[in-house]
Amino acid sequence: MSQLSDIEIARNAKLQPIQEIAKEAGIAEKNLEIYGRYKAKVNLSALKSDYSRNKLVLVTAISPTSAGEGKTTTTVGLGDALRLRNKNAAIALREPSLGPVFGIKGGAAGGGYAQALPMDDLNLHFTGDLHAISTANNLLAAMLDNHIHQGNSLNIDMRRIVWKRCVDMNDRQLRNIVDGLGHKTDGVPRQDGFDITAASEVMAVFCLANSIADLKKRLKRMIVAYDYSGEAVTAGDLKAEGAMTVLLKDAIKPNLIQTIEGTPTYVHGGPFANIAHGCNSILATKMALCHHEYTITEAGFGSDLGAEKFLDIKCRENQLKPDAVVLVTTVRALKKHGGVNNSELNRENLTALKQGMPNLLRHISVLQNVFKSKVVVAINRFPSDTEAELEAIKSACDAKNVQACLSEVWSKGGAGGLALADAVIRLCATESELEFAYELNQGIKEKITELARNVYHAEGVDFTNQAAKKITEAEQAGYRDLPICMAKTQYSFSDDASLLAAPENFRITVRDIRISAGAGFIVALTGTIMTMPGLPKIPAAENIDIDEREIIKGLM
Secondary structure, eight states, X not given: OOOOOHHHHHHHOOOOOHHHHHHHHTOOGGGEEEETTTEEEEOGGGOXXXXXXXXXXXXXXXXXXXXXXXXXXXXXXXXXXXXXXXXXXXXXXXXXXXXXXXXXXXXXXXXXXXXXXXXXXXXXXXXXXXXXXXXXXXXXXXXXXXXXXXXXXXXXXXXXXXXXXEESSOOGGGSSEEEOOSSGGGOOOEEEOEEEGGGSHHHHXXXXXXXXXXXXXXXXXXXXXXXXXXXXXXXXXXXXXXXXXXXXXXXXXXXXXEETTOOEEEEXXXXXXXXXXXXOXXXXXXXXXXXXXXXXXXXXXXXXXXXXXXXXXXXXXXXXXXXXXXXXXXHHHHHHHTTXXXXXXXXXXXXXXXXXXXXXXXXXXXXXXISOOOEEEEEEOOTTOOHHHHHHHHHHHHTTTOEEEXXXXXXXXXXXXXXXXXXXXXXXXXOOOOOOSSOTTSOHHXXXXXXXXXXXXXXXEEEOHHHHHHHHHHHHTTOTTOOEEEEOOSSOSSSOTTOOSSOOSOEEEXXXXXXXXXXXXXXXXXXXXXXXXXXXXXXXXXXXXXXXXXXXXSOO
16 A cells, blocks of 8 residues: 555646546537646536436535545545446536635545545645635625715615625634724724635535526625615625626636546535535536536535535536435544544444444435435445454445445555446446425425434424524515525534434524525524634644745645
8 A cells, every 4th residue: 555645646646638638528629728737627618418318426425524534535536447447437526625725624636546636736726716706705795885885875784784705714713803994985884704715605606507697697686785674685786796707707617637547527616515505516517417428526524414405406406316326434434423532543443333333324314215316335445444344334234225335546546446336337327316305395494394304313493583583584585495505514413513423312403594595595504503614723734835846745
């Protein structure tokens, strides 16, 4: 097994010119906008309308832990493995946010010999899409405050401004601020705040828009505030949607890079799955689907978050359904759910593994019984895993009539994922189904309750007075039929991060809701979830550096 670090493996890889990757994908060079030798944007004119015969594979995971699951690594390795099986496969990923890169999570390009490259570019600025999204968001904020400063002809109630500024960095200091201080010419003082860019509605709109025209339409209907009579004030009322679309005109084109083994990789958009809908852009997914027989995409965190939103929001809106779902697990993560400390995870512990196994089994149940998906479990193997532990997972999956495959793509690349690729091919050979966790014609409270019961196994949902009042107002304003985007901790099926494995006898508390009219969903905020994360006590940024040869260290 290689002793090289992820960044060393990435640095030693021999990349093909991006034009060659595009040519193999059937994308003409005239449809590329080149960013150096190994990155390109793909013009929307390269989209084809018919991709119905091609296969869509979703990669999700158990509830994440600090032990790591390796969802992106598995996604990349599966794409490489399918190509080794002579399948025309591609990968569709989200773009990493700088906040987690410099915070606690680190990079998000995969790992070992299953990486998307160039890794350092992907994790640092890439083609500037997140900066464009931040700028468009903050232009709207500037136009909103300027409108108030210039006389407030729309009668905006400054106590009911809901639009926040954003920045692509974890910065808790900006969660709640007061701005507009100083002289009269410096603006109107008011309470304000920042979200991280990945949690902004502009990011959600960007990832759900099917065209430039659709993007502009969605931006126009975003709610920024309410006037003194309680009516919504939109970006369209501020005449901001045109300029915002101009700022996003290049960003909306999907990005094309490659894996270590040359698999085309479409990376576009980066919403978090715990506070947003957690999927890459629909344009990137469709670009991959229309040029490749198999498209492997991932949704953030566990099946209760990213996968649920991928299915209930993205697939429902775009008439998509995955032909197979890969559920990633690890021995280490299941032992963590069984109560083992990180320092003890490398030791065999079948008791803890058994205690954590219900987490895996509940995720299988959600995917099979709620969404009617065809599931294969990928056991992302670590060197410390014992045969007895691996066999325990396989046996538990066998009892649920689900195949479990060892995935060794981190150490072996595509060759370590051949069994998983074969299982995916078999699942994709039969007709797929898709049902949803709730129906759109239910009321907002009913949809949230159905989701919590069906997916989380909660006994029910409690709504604060503020949330209940806003739900009533949202339904009266015509937003009753929108899908739900739950903002919830990723670490538990519940809204309490300390309840690991598969908790029972709990209730979910919805403390607030937000109407994301442009994205087309209702955000339900639960527990203590925040839309602006903070840095940990020892942020990853402390270990990231660059030398005089411009070689970056500590990025992974």
